[in-house]
Amino acid sequence: MPSFFIAHGSPSLALEENAYTQDLNALTERYDKPEAVVLFTAHWESPVTTISWRDSAYDTIHDFGGFQPELYAMRYPAKGSTAVAAEVERLLQQDGLESRRNEDRGLDHGAWVVLHHLWPDADVPVVQLSVNPFLPPERQYAIGRALAPLKERGVWIIGSGGTVHNLRMISWGAERAEEWAVAFDDWLLARTMAWDTDALFDYRSLAPHAVQAVPSAEHFVPYVLAMGSGDQKPELLHRSYGYGTLSHLLVRF
Structure with missing residues (x-):
């Protein structure tokens, strides 16, 4: 199974039909349906990687303000999977x-805006994971690497951010x-395609306009x-952009 970085963009992406959402929809036609999804979301920050721990359906968190009324009416009642969560923990x-485990938290928009386009029927179990934006990139990479064996048992791994x-x-x-x-993403994608992790781990010093593109790291670390x-x-x-600066990257690893 693949792993992906998926930019979740603005919350209103859940209501949009455009080239980006068409490509998101196409993912589920290109690959077999997974057994579950493990998703790192930029909108759940914690000092220690925290794992959603439940088998029941999640509540839908509307963690934004000032958007269309239709967004606040949306629900994404995907179920969790303690079996997959236990494997993540192991x-x-x-x-x-x-x-750590968390039995109460619902799905934030970093998760459900993306998942809504992939599986609108919310019929794939989801394990949501937090991010710690203060860890160095090489540590983020190590967390992702630890979970790579999940793909062998039919699990998609998604980093959702920007x-x-x-x-x-x-x-x-x-x-x-x-x-x-554009210049920042050009650099990032070139280093990614070359799998130049040394440069990527030092992106704040090496990448053009890194401070502008990544003023805080919580949306960037899901990529790593x-x-x-x-x-x-x-x-x-x-690859596209919303509102001039909000990047919509979809990368398969």
Whole structure:
């Protein structure tokens, strides 16, 4: 099974039909239906990797404001899987990586906006994982690498975030992407295709416009987590931009 980085964009992506959502929809036609999904979401931060632990259906968290009323009416009642969660916990422990369990948290929009386009019937079990944006990239990569064996048992691994995510620099109504945003992703994708992890781990020093593109790391680290869980055969499946700066990257590892 593959692993993916999927940019979740704006919450309104859940309601949109465009080239990006068409490519998201196409993923489930290209690959077999997974046994479950393990998803790192940028909208759940914790000092220790925290694993959602349940078999029942999740509540849908509407962790945003000022959007269309239809968004707040949306529900994504996917079920969890304690069996898959236990395997996540075991693999992390096996590599000496700490984790915790959470039995209460619902699915935030970093998860359900993406999953809604992949499996609109919410019929694939989901295990949601938190991120710690303060860990160095090589540590993020190690967490992803620890979970790679899950793919052998039919599990998709997804990192949901945004490689360029600076809400203060969004250009509402922009018809083309800002040059600095494109330059950052150009560098990132070139280093990814070369599997140059040394450069990627030092992206804040080496990548052009890194401070603008990644003012805080919580949306970027799901990319490194997904990459860590993959093999060295990356494929860019989609690239576009919303509001001039909000990158929509879809990368298969």
